[in-house]
Amino acid sequence: GAVVSQHPSRVICKSGTSVKIECRSLDFQATTMFWYRQFPKQSLMLMATSNEGSKATYEQGVEKDKFLINHASLTLSTLTVTSAHPEDSSFYICSARETTLRETQYFGPGTRLLVL
Amino acid sequence: QKEVEQNSGPLSVPEGAIASLNCTYSDRVSQSFFWYRQYSGKSPELIMSIYSNGDKEDGRFTAQLNKASQYVSLLIRDSQPSDSATYLCAVRSFGNEKLTFGTGTRLTIIP
Numbered sequence: 568g569a570v571v572s573q574h575p576s577r578v579i580c581k582s583g584t585s586v587k588i589e590c591r592s593l594d595f596q597a598t599t600m601f602w603y604r605q606f607p608k609q610s611l612m613l614m615a616t617s618n619e620g621s622k623a624t625y626e627q628g629v630e631k632d633k634f635l636i637n638h639a640s641l642t643l644s645t646l647t648v649t650s651a652h653p654e655d656s657s658f659y660i661c662s663a664r665e666t667t668l669r670e671t672q673y674f675g676p677g678t679r680l681l682v683l
Numbered sequence: 684q685k686e687v688e689q690n691s692g693p694l695s696v697p698e699g700a701i702a703s704l705n706c707t708y709s710d711r712v713s714q715s716f717f718w719y720r721q722y723s724g725k726s727p728e729l730i731m732s733i734y735s736n737g738d739k740e741d742g743r744f745t746a747q748l749n750k751a752s753q754y755v756s757l758l759i760r761d762s763q764p765s766d767s768a769t770y771l772c773a774v775r776s777f778g779n780e781k782l783t784f785g786t787g788t789r790l791t792i793i794p
Contacts, residue, residue: 569729599780610786611727611771660726664780671717672773672782677726 570594571663573675580651581683588646588678590661597663600644601672602636605658617644651682686710687774689785698794702759706772706785709753715775716748716755720768721787727771731757762792 570593580586590600600617615625615636623636635647644663648655660677664670687708696702704718715734719727731746733739733755739746745758755774759766772785 601781611784613781616781658724658726670715670775670780671729671732673729674719674726 569665569671569673571661571673571675573661573678575678576676577679577681579681579683582652583650586648586651586680588648588659588661588680590644590646590663590675592642592663592665592673595663595665596641597644598641598666599664600638601662601664602634602644602646603660603662605660605677611660614646648680651680653682656680656682686783687772687785689770689772689788691786692789693791694788695791695793696762698762698764698792700762702762702766702790702792704757704759704770704772704788704790705754706756706774707754708772708774708783710774710776710783711750711753712777713750713753713774714777716746717773717775717782718744718746718755718757719771719773720766721771722768730770759790764792764794766790767792 572591574589598619602614603611614629615623617623617636617638619638625631638644662672662674664672717732718730720730721727733746733748743760747756769787769789771787773782
């Protein structure tokens with residue numbers, strides 16, 4: 568149980584295009600999902616917290632107009648990187664928190680984005 | 684001041700020995716503690732969770748929590764080369780939905 572999927576696993580795009588990444592909790596409901604970014608050999612950096620049916624909460628320094636987050640259902644959250652630039656190239660990882668007493672976070676497999 | 688601290692390593696342990704990973708945290712109202720394993724190029728994978736003082740064992744893994752001293756540790760018995768990875772300690776405080784991660788300890792098991 569507690570499986571989180573992400574799609575796509577890898578994407579290469581041209582500078583200026585937008586990229587949508589999907590995060591799904593496959594066997595549990597997640598009222599809260601989190602989006603992280605990780606650059607090579609660096610720590611996970613939380614970008615935003617996504618709550619079903621409400622606006623995402625962004626961490627300081629993360630541009631909400633550039634990284635659009637939608638959490639339309641209890642099993643799906645999407646991150647859209649708008650007008651991507653080479654500096655947006657990174658490993659994007661979502662996690663979903665199960666809505667039980669323990670509220671453990673489970674991570675998706677990640678999406679590797681390369682902007683040319 | 685970092686909220687969750689881990690020795691970045693690298694920590695090298697001979698195969699078959701016990702690997703000991705430590706983590707300290709600063710927020711006294713922390714209530715949930717997690718260890719994640721992250722292989723290079725992959726996303727974190729949950730290894731253990733612990734919520735109350737003492738030890739919690741799961742196979743070769745044992746998590747230890749001491750809230751008075753504000754530390755949590757992970758012991759890996761009979762270390763295998765496949766245990767070579769970065770281990771992330773994560774803490775959640777009461778009323779906070781976010782996890783605070785340490786920077787991770789890179790563990791290498793030497794055959």
